[in-house]
Amino acid sequence: MLDQSYYDKTDEIIAEHGSDQASLIPIIQDIQTEYRYLPPELLNYVAGKLGINEAKAYSVATFYENFSFEPKGKYVIKVCDGTACHVRKSIPILERLYSELGLSEEKATTDDMLFTLETVSCLGACGLAPVMTVNDKVYPAMTPDAAAELIRELRGA
Amino acid sequence: MSYMTINNRRVTFTNERNVLSVIRKSGIDLPTFCYHSELSTYGACRMCVVEDDRGKIFASCSEVPRDGMVIYTNTPRLQHHRKMIIELLLAAHCRDCTTCAKNGVCTLQKLSRQLGITDVRFENNKKQLPKDMSSECVIRDPNKCILCGDCVRTCDEIQGLGILDFAFRGSKMQVTPAFNKDLAQTDCVGCGQCRAVCPTGAISIRQNVEPVWAALADKNIRVVAQIAPAVRVAVGDKFGIKKGENTLGRLVAALRRIGFDEVYDTNFGADLTVMEESKELVERLESGENLPLFTSCCPAWVKFCENRYPEFRKNISTCRSPQEMFGALLKEEARLNAEKDRQESRESRKTMVVSIMPCTAKKAEITRPEHFTDGEQNVDYVLTTTEITRMIQEAGIDLAQVQPEALDMPFGLSSGAGAIFGVTGGVTEAVLRRLAGSSRSEDLEEISFSGIRGVDGIKEAKVNLNGREVKIAVANGLGCAQELLEKMKAGEVHYDFVEVMACKRGCIAGGGQPVPIGPRTKKARLEGIYKIDSMAQIKLSNENPIVTTVYEGILKGKEHKLLHNEVN
Structure with missing residues (x-):
């Protein structure tokens, strides 16, 4: 059960966008920005407020890779595995990060809630390949060592 | 009164909802999975595709009939497409027809036979999902779902319940209640209308035989x-x-x-x-x-x-x-x-x-x-x-x-x-x-x-x-x-x-x-x-x-x- 403050915040967000059915996506985007994830309880709550079936809201939220029902870490790392990054060896970077952070394809977030590791299909920065981002800050021309160093820095910060 | 030409035969029509209805009225039973006259048109299964005189292929369920239209329903290209669709559906489908609850009344089975599918070239490497046996009324087997959306639209449009919907996308897409809940945990009332429209064995009756x-x-x-x-x-x-x-x-x-x-x-x-x-x-x-x-x-x-x-x-x-x-x-x-x-x-x-x-x-x-x-x-x-x-x-x-x-x-x-x-x-x-x-x-x-x-x-x-x-x-x-x-x-x-x-x-x-x-x-x-x-x-x-x-x-x-x- 979520704290009442979550529902109050959600009410605020809904008030901002209006309770039109078309506002579903902007509303849940804002919720995700607020909490770094989309709590399932809030998705159902929003669906109720907007008069959308829970199954339909779930359908929308799962269609977009961006929405996550799991709480994400403080630093969200996205490793690009688009064609350009892939041929310039993004996978070794990803593997190094998995081992540094103790994560895997199934487990995306560290237990201390510091890091979440995801892959994306293209960040649109192919000229800087292989590229990764940490909370939307872009790190170009990465290597496995540089990635490991970055993790150490972030841990220290 | 307007007319169109279907397979070189003149067919009259009045206020039919779509080209598919005109074709069916003319005596040609064009196959469909996702079309039901009482539901909204979804246009997903592409089985009802037809070709016009300029070689354009379109789904007849989603096309408004126009006066003077010339269409063909069974050209070699269409035959090829339909067969391919069935073959691809079967590629990701459980093929244990003999033990399926819908054996003999399955639309996928019927159309495979009707269109002469004798071989499926692809292996089914789709991840097997668990069956939902929680309801006393119906059983859901997502492995037999062909994503036609008939149950989704029936539950939502006719029954006003909206228990089922699509979730995820691409090859991971499935029909499920919100958050993959069991039917028993939802507001499902067990009316079984989803089962009545399901063309395959994805939704079947809980048996007490x-x-x-x-x-x-x-x-x-x-x-x-x-x-x-x-x-x-x-x-x-x-x-x-x-x-x-x-x-x-x-x-x-x-x-x-x-x-x-x-x-x-x-x-x-x-x-x-x-x-x-x-x-x-x-x-x-x-x-x-x-x-x-x-x-x-x-x-x-x-x-x-x-x-x-x-x-x-x-x-x-x-x-x-x-x-x-x-x-x-x-x-x-x-x-x-x-x-x-x-x-x-x-x-x-x-x-x-x-x-x-x-x-x-x-x-x-x-x-x-x-x-x-x-x-x-x-x-x-x-x-x-x-x-x-x-x-x-x-x-x-x-x-x-x-x-x-x-x-x-x-x-x-x-x-x-x-x-x-x-x-x-x-x-x-x-x-x-x-x-x-x-x-x-x-x-x-x-x-x-x-x-x-x-x-x-x-x-x-x-x-x-x-x-x-x-x-x-x-x-x-x-x-x-x-x-x-x-x-x-x-x-x-x-x-x-x-x-x-x-x-x-x-x-x-x-x-x-x-x-x-x-x-x-x-x-x-x-x-x-x-x-x-x-x-x-x-x-x-x-x-x-x-x-x-x-x-x-x-x-x-x-x-x-x-x-x-x-x-x-």
Whole structure:
């Protein structure tokens, strides 16, 4: 059960966008920005407020890779595995990060809630390949060592 | 009048909704998975593709007919595309047809055969998902889903429930309730309409055939069957009997042959319901409390009201449904007989009541605590029309060849009023007949023409009962019930009596009936039910002599205990 403050915040967000059915996506985007994830309880709550079936809201939220029902870490790392990054060896970077952070394809977030590791299909920065981002800050021309160093820095910060 | 050219033949059309309807009207049965005339057009399966004179290929379900169109439905390119679609569907589909619940009635299987698919070049490497066995009514097997969305649209557009929807995307897409919940954890009412439209085995009926076979083989159990009104106009479907024909006599004979000890008619239970519900309506009209009175015979509706409109729960009649009333009566009779046997130190057999129903929700109804009498279930098992068809086939009996037999006594008589419970508006008509209390044909006609017959979503009527105007509404399908309840909540409309049937057109199109249930089948079944009524000598429930007998006999002093819900 979520704290009442979550529902109050959600009410605020809904008030901002209006309770039109078309506002579903902007509303849940804002919720995700607020909490770094989309709590399932809030998705159902929003669906109720907007008069959308829970199954339909779930359908929308799962269609977009961006929405996550799991709480994400403080630093969200996205490793690009688009064609350009892939041929310039993004996978070794990803593997190094998995081992540094103790994560895997199934487990995306560290237990201390510091890091979440995801892959994306293209960040649109192919000229800087292989590229990764940490909370939307872009790190170009990465290597496995540089990635490991970055993790150490972030841990220290 | 406009015309188009289909396969070099001129075809006229008027206001058809799409090119597909024109093609089908012209006698070409273009295959589809995702097109249903009562649902919105989805255009996903691409089986209905056609080619125009410029070589453009489009889905005929999503194209408005235009004057002078030239189209072809079976060119080599189209044949190639359709085959490829089937092959790709099969590539990600469970291919255990022989053990599938929909074996023989599966559209995917039918079209594979029709389009001559002899080989699937691809291996099925799709991740296997668990089956959802949580519901007492239907089973969902996502591995057999072809993502046509028929169930999604039926649940949302027709029933107004929206339990199922697509989730995820691309190759990971699946149809599921929100957050992959089990159906039992959702507001699913078990109406089974999703199963009725599902073209494959992805949604099927929860089977109770095995325990019934076991009981039939057990000499120490007296197995009693009761047959619901809507079963007799549908059970002939798989035996080549004309759609909508009354096969009650044949079904009775077949049930005896497969071992049922006694066979009765739920229409008799319906007669009891009419008696009790009429009484309740008069009482409520007098006291003015809890109006309107809502009917209680449809378990999917009762569950829907509890889930979504709990404030109206008190308006639902305390009457048990016809199958439960009859079940309680049969069990009471058995208890009395057992008592007599004990006194005369004779061995007595245990009685098991099996209902043959058009409905999947009835399977859940019998396990609800308020439908127990003295701690015992009134009805032990519910078999849908589809399951009883399977049992008759398994026993090697051809229903079309069986000599019809009569129902057993003492409960084997029923009125036409009981028969029409199987269609929308039927319960209302039966209650009105009882309250009007006249069997003159002019009076009966006046009731049937008051506006309660027909297939409209919401029907309204006003009738005069002993000088008082009684306002009536009939909701045909849960989506329409929702619309009606919202209007009532807003205070826009007021009624004294409201009938709700969860399935559109009533039980004849129930979730347990043999599929496919197309518009023509529905029409034939509807006419079949009204024909049974018009042929019945007894039109009013209170004129059924057996009703009088049981009220003076077994039921005396126990009317409330046996015929009404203990908890309400």
